[in-house]
Amino acid sequence: MAQVAMVMNLDKCIGCHTCSVTCKQTWTNRRGTEYAWFNNVETRPGQGYPRRHEDQEKWKGGWRLDARGRLVPRAGGRARRLARLFANPELPALDDYYEPWTYDYDTLISAPLGDDLPTARPRSLIDGRPTAVTGGPNWDDDLGGGPDHLAGDPVLQRLNERVRLEYEQAFMFHLPRICEHCLHPTCVAVCPSGALYKRIEDGIVLVDQDRCRGWRMCVSGCPYKKVYFNHATGKAEKCTFCYPRIEAGEPTVCSETCVGRLRYLGVMLYDADKVGEAAAVPDERDLYEAQLGCFLDPEDPAVVRAAEATGIPHDWITAARRSPVRDLISTYRIALPLHPEYRTLPMVWYVPPLSPVVDALTRDGHDGEDPAALFGAIDTLRIPLSYLAGLFTAGDTAPVEAALCRLAAMRAHMRRLNLGEDRDPAIAHGVGMTESGLEAMYRLLGLAKYEERY
Amino acid sequence: MGLRGARREAERAAAYTADQLLRTGGILRRTATTADLRAVFRTDQDVNDAPYRERWAHDRVVRSTHGVNCTGSCSWKVYVKDGLITWETQETDYPSTGPDRPEYEPRGCPRGASFSWYTYSPTRVRYPHVRGVLLELYREARARLGDPVAAWAEVTSDPVKRRRYQSARGKGGLVRVSWQEALEIAAAAHVHTIAAHGPDRIAGFSPIPAMSMASHTVGARFMSLIGAPMLSFYDWYADLPIASPQVFGDQTDVPESGDWWDAAYLLLWGSNVPVTRTPDAHWMTEARYRGQKVVVVSPDYSDAARFGDEWLHPHPGTDGALAMSMGHVILTEFFVRRQVPYFTDYVRRFTDLPFLVELDERDGLFVPGKFVTAATLGLGGTEDGADGEEAAWKPVLLDTVSGRPVVPNGTLGDRWSKRGEGRWNLDLGDLDPQLTLYGPESKAVSVLLPRFDGEPPAVRGVPVRELAGRRVTTVFDLLLAQYGVGRAGLPGAWATDYTDATQPYTPAWQEAITSVPAAAAERLARELADTAVRSRGRCMIVMGAGTNHWFHSDTIYRAFLTLLLLTGCQGVNGGGWAHYVGQEKVRPYAGWQQLQSAADWVRPSRQMAGTPYWYLHTGQWRYDPHGADALASPTGKGLFAGRHTADLVAQSMRLGWMPAAPAFSANPLDLGRAVQDSGHEPDEWVAAQLAAGKLRFACEDPDDAANWPRVLTVWRANLIGSSAKGNEFFLRHLLGASDNARAEEAPPGSRPRDLVWHEDAPRGKLDLLLALDFRMTSTTLMADLVLPAATWYEKHDLSSTDMHPYVHAFSPAISPPWEARTDFEIFHTLAARFSELAAGRLDVAYDLVVTPHAHDTPGETAQPGGVVADWRDGHPVRPGRNLPHFTVVERDYTAVANKLAALGPLTEERGMSVKGITVRPAAEARWLAARCGTARSGPAHGRPLLDTDVKLCEAILALSGTTNGRLAAEGFERLAERCGPDSGFEALAEAVHERRVVFSDTQDRPVQVGTSFEWSGKEAPDRRYSPFTVNTEHRKPWHTLTGRQHFYLDHDWMAELGEQLPVYRPPLDLTPALSAGEREVEVRYLTPHSKWSIHSEYQENLLMQTLARGGPVIWMSVADAEAIGVADNDWVEAVNPNGVVVARAVVSHRLPPGTVFMYHVQERLVNVPRTEATGRRGGVHNALTRVLVKPTHLIGGYGQLSFAPNYYGPTGNQRDARTVIRRRAQEVQY
Incomplete structure (x- = not known):
């Protein structure tokens, strides 16, 4: 089958939130969805939005393997879910998102003559009463909140090593998140009304607004907390992958408006029959490889024949061949899935961020032109590898390290070309690539032309 | 079975049931399922996905952008549905930068993406508003007196009424009025002020013209036509990197962000690019993939720091110390221990390092003195003008071959003189400039060099030679001494090595100040220089407000620029400085400049420097408790002893250094009339009046009611909320509103010598604060009169920036809603009402305009030697030399509206001068007449019309070299005459002369501009803009004294502050410690x-x-x-x-x-x-x-x-x- 998938290169994300705003303006700046951000950007480490959404001990999103090794929604079997339809403790409350507010703006113009400058005080958009702002969808932006608050990051809490949240060792990166449009979506599985569906033609997961009865099981079931309850219509809503645009051949709003130029869209062909098996591999660290195993090679004539047989149009097969997403995921293997351990087989993947070397390296007088030193050795990066592994590979640092090494090798190789120096094939070989492979990857990541991103 | 077991069992059973159901369902529905029955594929049932399709549907998409205060200049798609603006996303159709680099698409940021919120927001200004108290007073007087101007005069001059409405400022009570009444009040205030106090008591404030040029121009043009000063903003914002004029003789010229890509080494120094240059940040993240190393210097772990291959975090404000130490390393390793031909060749050709400086004796030692010039050595001869003054502008260097002092081509002496024609260039010919006097037989003397790290001046030897009885050395030799880079045999205190923390400017010395490890500073310097050698100058420093907003930012920047000049990075693609702080590059410069200053109708216009204006008029000078010498160097002569900073401000105004507004404590219309009646030349008349003590400079008594500013119009700006440094003093003294300040005034003994001190400082100088805006701000809250302006999605305009090389259009997605009007329309209607009220009250007047000695005009050679020859101290009074210039201009106040709406004749008759080049756009005036039509009658009869915003945009583009190649070519021909035939300007003119951009081009898509004499860099499809490439590639001099980039500044006041050479000055510590109590x-x-x-x-x-x-x-x-x-x-x-x-x-x-x-x-x-x-x-x-x-x-x-x-x-x-x-x-x- 075919799926339109996305890769975000976190190494280029500047944390500007333009994607969040253009998405919100386009889709959710209306009553009932004030608090809903189909696209949001989180500073990591941080608690995210809704707060601590990655704590599946609490929210019970995604799938787990039962005692017999079979996949069941973590929220429990259908009986348990039905029993909780009316009192669901695994549903984030408003405080876990935030209480949306506005201000008494009108007072700025209409205030009668008084004794001081008018000011617009905050007012709740839920009950209309004056409020104090104590939470927001981006509360820990740029490490705001301090170590005590940030220590509540569930990924950080699961690390074995202790990470110091101190000035000199500070690290951060930004993580834009949308619906993962999973191959194996829990939200679809747990909906009692059958209102959620995954489109056959492109894999986009949608909520049928007529069928939705507002049970909100999808909200609980989604481990990424990317399904929202519209409190005005009483229906669930979520990222639509901008299907009216995708259908017209345009990129999603979040992609096209990304000023970091870090989002890639493309078609992935996959073997639908392998999905269940892949989601059920016993060791969660094998999920990344298992999902890679589901993807089909569009250059393989057998795959093409099978795809054509199932009615996948020719131009989709062509698109799958030219897919930048496939290059990043399967060819260069620098993109990784977000929280594969949720077993939903997510389809929005991420290139992990490089990060500056720790201060220790600054203090010695080593040779600045040694490529390893110039760009920092991978094992001295500010962002702990284990943290990235906690996000992308269920804790296995090897794939993350391999991806970062390829990025670093690309920089070292290109520096030689930039300065007109001799090539050194050992750089590419050292990371299992060829020089032309590194240069093609450079073109995709560095030049990132519009027509090659989407 | 325990509870847990039971639960597990129940769940198991439920799961089993679910499976069975699924299985059965699969059979019953006959739809495709996966083999494991996990997923069902249904095509038989309709889904309702219409709501999102409807949501996405829209009627049209309009190109526009966001004006003023943001320098992004991003092109946006504004979506319109059912006549309402819904949202915006970015355009992606910028012309390509080429196949081998990233593109500019998409430009934007979250702020811009949220702009449409303003359109219908509750903070939108929908109608004209006046403060109720004022309106009541005005209406009463208006009804009683039957005349708007008389009513305004009464309300503002009655102390009780005045206090009543001024003290209500900022306290609400705004009421809606009609446009008619609002405009009448505004027009009456202007007419009354001009008649009673003079046009220089009015002022306009509107910054960053590039980001909506027409909206800026129309108001500035109105101000210029009535004779009101426009207040500068770039310096006032502290965004102006004052080191740029000092070093380059250029305001600010920087690479477009696409040129970051060309850099092999990029330092982000005090610049948080992802936050402050959001649309451009990708060039940095992507250039890393090309092997660029990125180093971030920032006190906080910022959004930028996370991209740095290294993050250095000096204590805030100590960046200069780090840069000085890097200079120490580069001079040591790349100039003394070994020489790099690329570097030495560069500094000899393009910097003042080989020029000679005289050393002055001081207490048995020496201090650096003035540049040695042809006049000093008597090299000039009779050909250098009758009084030999031209020779004073010709600094000399030593020729290695002949061993003799010579004047190279390209000094300021060649710029304005007849004899300099064809010689103002950087051709060295057979000259081989000698960089150092150091040699086996050189003599040396000890020089006192100030240091500001709490230690007394350093004493260090420099090699010298005697010339005409004077001891001279080179700037290079002084620089080495300043940086503490010793050479064998030179006397003085030198660092033993890099680890010597006692001597500036070693890496160890800086570590004690900045906390940056010495090894890091050392390695960074070496890496930078080494990369520059290998890439021929492709190292860049992106420098931002973090290093530019300091009191001593000029010293910080000069220390940065030293690193770039020494390594040959400036004037090279991918190299040099990249200052991005409120930059405001109006790429179509000449046209904007001409129209906004109304130079087509009347010259000169009044231009006022913002900082001294606010310093004096908001009374902040009254709170300076320290003398002007608090910052002086121990090596200075004591020029500031016993003087207050306000004394220096006043001196700079009376010498014609800085402009003054108001200029004199009299109405300039009365003075102009008096000059006219006297039959004397203005210069002569003013000099005589001053000598007789009959005329007083207003700056010497700023608190006298005669010298207050009276009317201030703010548009495209939020002066009070945004840039009013000393906000509470603005509220107290300028506006007379309530405030929170508790500062003590300067005690007697610490007050200015030359200014009148009023015991009771005035509260509420302004009669009228007029604000045009589409949203409520601190300025509109304080304003007496608020006019509802159109947003940027509601008008035609133009945008450009230095971040990218394009010009593109604003377009109206909707008409201005409610009663909002465009700035263009507001100023035109104001001008119409003003002209009506002027009839019979102002009519034709003669205005005495005072202008300072201006850069890029012969006025920059007013004061040879950089000495202070104050006529107050007994020097002869010489207008245009140690006095400003004086001009009497005729103003027909009844014709202001007509002139505002048409292009005047002076543009063709007297040409347009930009950066010293004058072009005559006769062809363009004809083109504009054909394109825009001409005025059919009245004072502007027959002149091309500028009566719509589109026509104004068209005129800006037609009259600028960057968008009109014919003018660019003409400018290059003029340059070729001055610089000589070998500079290659003819080829440049040939390359650009057919380029032409008209307004509709910019509406279609952003258009790249062309190379022009207006800027210092070259534009081409296959290269990015980088400043000073015209200088390095066409041997054109910089606009400085030597014609080269300056390390050394020899003005008296520079010496007084000890800043002749790059130096480290710490953050200011003038205020006593604030008592910090418990908690x-x-x-x-x-x-x-x-x-x-x-x-x-x-x-x-x-x-x-x-x-x-x-x-x-x-x-x-x-x-x-x-x-x-x-x-x-x-x-x-x-x-x-x-x-x-x-x-x-x-x-x-x-x-x-x-x-x-x-x-x-x-x-x-x-x-x-x-x-x-x-x-x-x-x-x-x-x-x-x-x-x-x-x-x-x-x-x-x-x-x-x-x-x-x-x-x-x-x-x-x-x-x-x-x-x-x-x-x-x-x-x-x-």
């Missing part, structure tokens, strides 16, 4: 640019507030928060003598202890409670600042150190503030 901390208070706003704009935008913290915040370190018991999101108060801020705390470990951030322009508008300290509304980042003037920024009439608006003038720096912070009661009152 209080004293911290450095920084106001960097915010992630959620562009200055004040978007700060109150609901989307941005939602993504931020919902109101003003102060970021503080974990340690400081702990010290005062503050938890994240607690309310805190910051208090210092200047004011009070109340905000919530954001606690974060990314901040260093001892420093807090209050991001720029968090106003009092949204969520700001009353303070505990005063009980009044706290807040505004500038509540804790007060402006301090650096004397060297006042210099004028001396080469590159000459005034031009936004080019040279004191900066309104605000980074050196400190404050006390404490936790306050958490219950707040609004």
Whole structure:
């Protein structure tokens, strides 16, 4: 089958939130969805939005393997879910998102003559009463909140090593998140009304607004907390992958408006029959490889024949061949899935961020032109590898390290070309690539032309 | 079976049932399923996905952008549905930069993406408003007197009435009025003020013209036609890097962001690119993939720091020390221990390093003195003008071959003189400039070099030679001494090696000051220079407000520029400085300049430097308790002893260095009439009056009611909320509103010598604050009259920036809603009403206009030698030399509206001068007449019409070289005459002359501009813009004294401050320690640019507030928060003598202890409670600042150190503030 998938290169994300705003303006700046951000950007480490959404001990999103090794929604079997339809403790409350507010703006113009400058005080958009702002969808932006608050990051809490949240060792990166449009979506599985569906033609997961009865099981079931309850219509809503645009051949709003130029869209062909098996591999660290195993090679004539047989149009097969997403995921293997351990087989993947070397390296007088030193050795990066592994590979640092090494090798190789120096094939070989492979990857990541991103 | 077991069993059973159901369902439905029955594929049932399709549907998409205060100049698609603006996304159709580099698409940021919120927001100004108290007074007087002008005169001159409406400023009570009445009040105020006080008591403030050129131009043009000064903003904002005029003789010219890609080494120094240059940041993240190394220098772990291959975090404000130490390493390793041909060749050709400087004896030692010129050595001869003054502008160097002092081509002496024609170039011919006098037989003397790290001046030897009885050395030799780079045999105190912390400027010395490890400084310098050698100058420093907003930022920047000049990086693609702080490159410069100053109708216009204007008129000078010599160098002559900074300001105005507004304590219309009646030349008449003591400069008594500014119009700006450093003093003295300041005035004995001190400082100088805006700001809240302006999605205009090389259009997506009008329309209707009221009251008047010696005009050679020849001190009075220039211009005040709407004749008759080049656009005037039509009658009869915003845009493009190749080519022909035939300007003219951009091109898509004499860099499809490439590639001199980039500045006042050479000066420490009581901390208070706003704009935008913290915040370190018991999101108060801020705390470990951030322009508008300290509304980042003037920024009439608006003038720096912070009661009152 075919799926339109996305890769975000976190190494280029500047944390500007333009994607969040253009998405919100386009889709959710209306009553009932004030608090809903189909696209949001989180500073990591941080608690995210809704707060601590990655704590599946609490929210019970995604799938787990039962005692017999079979996949069941973590929220429990259908009986348990039905029993909780009316009192669901695994549903984030408003405080876990935030209480949306506005201000008494009108007072700025209409205030009668008084004794001081008018000011617009905050007012709740839920009950209309004056409020104090104590939470927001981006509360820990740029490490705001301090170590005590940030220590509540569930990924950080699961690390074995202790990470110091101190000035000199500070690290951060930004993580834009949308619906993962999973191959194996829990939200679809747990909906009692059958209102959620995954489109056959492109894999986009949608909520049928007529069928939705507002049970909100999808909200609980989604481990990424990317399904929202519209409190005005009483229906669930979520990222639509901008299907009216995708259908017209345009990129999603979040992609096209990304000023970091870090989002890639493309078609992935996959073997639908392998999905269940892949989601059920016993060791969660094998999920990344298992999902890679589901993807089909569009250059393989057998795959093409099978795809054509199932009615996948020719131009989709062509698109799958030219897919930048496939290059990043399967060819260069620098993109990784977000929280594969949720077993939903997510389809929005991420290139992990490089990060500056720790201060220790600054203090010695080593040779600045040694490529390893110039760009920092991978094992001295500010962002702990284990943290990235906690996000992308269920804790296995090897794939993350391999991806970062390829990025670093690309920089070292290109520096030689930039300065007109001799090539050194050992750089590419050292990371299992060829020089032309590194240069093609450079073109995709560095030049990132519009027509090659989407 | 336990409870848990039972549950497990139940779940198992339920799962089994579910499976069975699924299986059965699969059979029954006959739809495709996966083999494991996990997924069902259904095509038989309809889904309702219409709501999202309907949501996405729209009627049209209009190209526009966001004006003023943001330098992004991003092209946007504005979506319109059912006649309403819905949202915006970015355009992606910028012309390609080429196949081998990234593109500019998409440009934008979250602020811009939230702009459409304003269109229908509750903070939108929908109607004209006047403060009710004023309106009542005005209407009563108007009804009684039957005349608007008489009514305004009465209300503003009756002390009781005046106090009544002024003290109501900022306290609400705005009421809606009709456009007719609003315009009548505004017009009456202007007419009355001109008649009663003079046009120079009116002022206009509207910054950053590039980001909506027509909207800026129309108002500035109105001001210029009535004779009101426009106030400069770039220097006032402290965004002007004053080192740029000092070193380059250029305001600011920087690479487009696409040129970052060309750099092999990139330092982000005090510039938080992802936050402040959001649309451009990708060039940095992507250039890393090309093997560029990125180093970030920032005190906080910023959004940029996370991209750095290294992050260095010097203590705030000490960046200069780090840069000086890097200079020490580069000079040591690349100039003394070995020589790099690329570097030495570069500095000899393109810098002043080989030029000779005289050493002056001082207490048995020597201090660096003046440049040795042809006049000093008698090299000039009779050909250099009758009085030999031309020779004084010809600095000399030594020729290695002949061993003789010679004047090379290209000095300022060649720029304006007849004899210099064809010689103003950097051709060295057979000359081989000698860089150093050091050699086996050289003699040496000891020179005193000031240091400001708390130690006495250093004594260090430089090699010298005697010339005409004077001891001279080279700038290079002085530079080595200054940087403490010793050479064998030279006397003095030198560092033993890099680890010697006692001697500036070693890496170890800087570590003690900055905390940056010495090894890091050393390695960074070596890496930078080494990369520059290998890439031939492709190292770049992106420098930002973090290093530019300091009082001593010029010294910080000169230390940066030293690194780039020594390594041959300037004037090279991918190299050099990249200053991005409020830059405002109007790419179509000549046309904008011509039209906004109304130079087509009347010359000269009044241009006023912002900082001295506000310093004097907001009374901030009264709170300076220290003498002007507080910052003087121990090596100085004591020129500032016993004087106050305000004395120096006044001196700079009476010498014609800085402009003055008002100029004299008399109405310039009365003076103009008197000159006219006297039959004398204005210069002669004024000189005589001054000599007789009959005329007084207004700056010497700024608090006298005769010298107050009276009417101020602010548009496209939020002066009071955003840039008013010393905000509380603006409120107190300029506006007469309530304030929170508690600072003490300077005690007797510490007051100015030359200024009149009034015991009771005036409160409320302004009669009228008029604001045009589409949203409520601190300025509209304070304004007496608020006019509803169109937003940027509601008008035609033009945008350009230095971040990219394109011009593109604003377009109306909708008509201005409610009663909003475009700035263009507002000024035209105001001008019409003004002209009506002027009839019979002002009619034709003669205005005495005072102008300072301007840069890029012969006026820059007013004061040879850079000595202070004050006529007050007995020097002969010489207008145009040690007095300003004086001109009497005729103003027909009844014709203002007609002239505003048509292109005047002076453009063709007298040409347009930009950067010293004059072009005559006769062809363009004809083209405009054909394109726009001509005025059929009246004072502008037959002239091309500029009566719509589109026509004004068209004229800007037609009259500029960057968008009209014919004019560019003409400018290059003029340059070729001055620079000589070998400079290759003919080829450049040939290459550009057919380029032409008209307004509709910019509406279709952003259009790249062409190379022009207006700028210093070259434009081409296959290369990115980089400044000074015209200089390096066409041997064109820089606009400086030597014609080269300057390390050395020899003006008297530079010497007085010890800043002739790059030097480290620490952050200011002029105020006594603020007492920090229990549960209080004293911290450095920084106001960097915010992630959620562009200055004040978007700060109150609901989307941005939602993504931020919902109101003003102060970021503080974990340690400081702990010290005062503050938890994240607690309310805190910051208090210092200047004011009070109340905000919530954001606690974060990314901040260093001892420093807090209050991001720029968090106003009092949204969520700001009353303070505990005063009980009044706290807040505004500038509540804790007060402006301090650096004397060297006042210099004028001396080469590159000459005034031009936004080019040279004191900066309104605000980074050196400190404050006390404490936790306050958490219950707040609004």
